[in-house]
Amino acid sequence: MTAHVSLTPEKTLMFKEAGEASEIVAQQLAANASLLQEVSEKLRHLKPTAVVTCARGSSDHAATFAKYVIETKVGLLVSSAAPSVSSVYAARQMLEGTVFIALSQSGASPDLVRTAAAARNSGAYVIALVNVTNSPLAKIADVVVPLHAGPETSVAATKTYIATLAAILQLVAYWTEDAELLASVEKLPSNLHAAWALDWRAATQALLQVRNFFVVGRGVGYGIAQEAALKFKETCGLHAEAYSAAEVKHGPMAIVDENFPVLVMSQRDETRAGIQDLVHDFTARGACVLTSGQGLCGGIELPAVADAHPLIEPILFIQSFYRMANQLSIARGYHPDRPPHLNKVTETV
Numbered sequence: 292m293t294a295h296v297s298l299t300p301e302k303t304l305m306f307k308e309a310g311e312a313s314e315i316v317a318q319q320l321a322a323n324a325s326l327l328q329e330v331s332e333k334l335r336h337l338k339p340t341a342v343v344t345c346a347r348g349s350s351d352h353a354a355t356f357a358k359y360v361i362e363t364k365v366g367l368l369v370s371s372a373a374p375s376v377s378s379v380y381a382a383r384q385m386l387e388g389t390v391f392i393a394l395s396q397s398g399a400s401p402d403l404v405r406t407a408a409a410a411r412n413s414g415a416y417v418i419a420l421v422n423v424t425n426s427p428l429a430k431i432a433d434v435v436v437p438l439h440a441g442p443e444t445s446v447a448a449t450k451t452y453i454a455t456l457a458a459i460l461q462l463v464a465y466w467t468e469d470a471e472l473l474a475s476v477e478k479l480p481s482n483l484h485a486a487w488a489l490d491w492r493a494a495t496q497a498l499l500q501v502r503n504f505f506v507v508g509r510g511v512g513y514g515i516a517q518e519a520a521l522k523f524k525e526t527c528g529l530h531a532e533a534y535s536a537a538e539v540k541h542g543p544m545a546i547v548d549e550n551f552p553v554l555v556m557s558q559r560d561e562t563r564a565g566i567q568d569l570v571h572d573f574t575a576r577g578a579c580v581l582t583s584g585q586g587l588c589g590g591i592e593l594p595a596v597a598d599a600h601p602l603i604e605p606i607l608f609i610q611s612f613y614r615m616a617n618q619l620s621i622a623r624g625y626h627p628d629r630p631p632h633l634n635k636v637t638e639t640v
Contacts, residue, residue, distance in 0.1 A: 298626065300618045305526065305627040309449035309613040310487055311441075316457045317480035319439040323461060330418065330434055331465035337416060339390045345372040345406050346394040349448040349521065353394050353420075353455040355514030360459060360602060363511070364467050377409040378402035387414030395419070396443060396451040398426025407431055420458050422451050436462070445628045447525050449613050452518060453483070456606045475600035482596050486607035489594045491615035494581050497552060497591060499622055502530060504552035505543065507569065508605070509536040509562040515605040516556060519612050526620040526627040536566045549577035556612075557584035558604035583608050 300306055342361055344354035351371070358369040372391075376382050378401065391410040395403055398421040408431045411417045419432035422440050429435045438454040457479055464473040498504070506523070508516030516533040523531035534543055536555075547553070553573050557566040563584075570589040573580045580590030584604070585597055596607045620627040 298621055300614075300621055303617055303621070303627050304445035305447055305449060305613070305617045305620075308443055308445050309453075309610070309617070312450045312453040312610055313480045313483035313487065315440050315450050315454055316483060319437075319454055319457060320461055320477065320479070322439050323436060323458065326434075326436065327458075327462050327465050330436070330462065331468075333416075333434075334390065334466050337388075337390070339367065339416070340388045342367050342369045342390045342392060343372050343386065343410065343415065344369060344392045344394065345374060345403055345410075347374075347400060347403065349452045349518055350394040350396060350455060352514045352518040352521065353452060353459065354392070355517060356456055356511060356605065357392065357394075357459045357514075359511040359513065360463050364463050364469065364472070372406055372410070374402035374406040376406075378405040384409065384413045386410050389415045391415035391417045393417065393419045393421070393428055393432065394455055395426070395428055396422045396438070396440075396448055398423045398428035400428075404428050404431065420455055422454070446630050447522060447627060453606060453610060456609075460602060460606075472600065472602065475603050478599075479603055479606065482599050482603060482607055483610050485596045486610040487614060489596070489611045489614075491583075491593050491611055492618070493591050494554065494593055494615050495619045495622060497579055497581060498527075498529070498619055501552045504529070504531055504554065505539065505547070506531050506533045507536050507539055507553060507555045507566070508533070508557070509566055510558070510560060511602055512556050512558050512562070512605040512608070515609045515612075516554075518609055519554065519556070519616075522613070522616045525630045526616055526625060527623050528625055529623075536562065536569050539569065540572075544572070547573060547576050547578050551576070551578045552581070553578050553590075554581045555583070555587070555590070556605065556608045557582070557587050558601045558608075559585060560601040563587070583611070 393407045422438040440454040520531040520533035523529040583593040
């Protein structure tokens with residue numbers, strides 16, 4: 292890969308757009324408050340039997356986050372829809388009594404639009420979390436939750452991903468009438484600002500020459516691990532695989548040996564003890580372990596924002612990660628705004 296000698300981390304669109312996340316989330320929380328209160332009242336009245344999510348790429352990783360947040364806070368089963376069931380097989384789904392949440396930056400991918408339309412025709416209440424509010428997806432939803440992220444021109448999604456996570460948390464806080472969570476969500480912009488300033492250069496140095504490694508999370512942090520692995524592939528040309536801490540021992544651990552790199556991100560919740568044990572297992576094998584999470588012991592510690600709510604912590608991890616991935620991409624001779632063979636909108640059918 293040819294180095295971009297005139298490119299510095301601060302000059303990329305990825306750096307600019309990811310750095311805007313704190314301001315965008317502040318605007319979004321204020322703009323969407325009354326809307327999400329109304330939607331939450333509707334959801335409490337509907338008493339849905341389940342939630343179905345539908346998304347692609349980074350938005351699908353946000354859907355993974357939504358699954359854990361909704362299942363742990365609301366208590367409803369959340370399932371991820373396979374768009375090809377509707378868009379390719381044209382199979383009718385029985386979704387009466389369910390909430391269908393479609394997540395998309397552009398709202399233009401044909402398979403998502405067809406799947407959402409099919410879900411509405413099958414009796415689901417369709418919510419679209421979308422950045423482009425006049426998009427085809429927005430036009431067929433029962434309610435549109437704008438991300439308010441503004442134009443995102445870097446191919447690698449950053450601010451729209453964080454805005455989607457914020458919208459999910461604000462919705463769930465109102466839905467469950469959880470005052471503690473809502474207060475924590477209102478602190479998210481300042482926490483994001485602090486997370487952006489954190490120095491993850493130790494990860495840049497550790498990953499500069501590697502080719503393959505794992506990104507590990509669990510629970511509400513698993514979708515963030517998925518997102519980090521995707522960004523490593525898109526922007527840095529690295530083969531990174533995301534695993535749940537509960538699954539990585541079931542086969543993948545066999546290839547972990549001396550100096551094998553692992554990035555572990557762990558929020559302080561019920562998953563912490565298991566992840567701490569896993570870090571000990573990795574280090575015992577001689578792996579090069581990078582850890583982010585306040586109070587997580589072992590490996591090379593990456594700084595994290597102190598005392599954030601466990602549901603907020605994963606969002607802060609990915610904000611710090613984006614700055615590091617942008618830097619690592621350039622250090623490896625890539626251009627983070629121009630991933631090879633990729634377009635901003637993927638029009639899957």
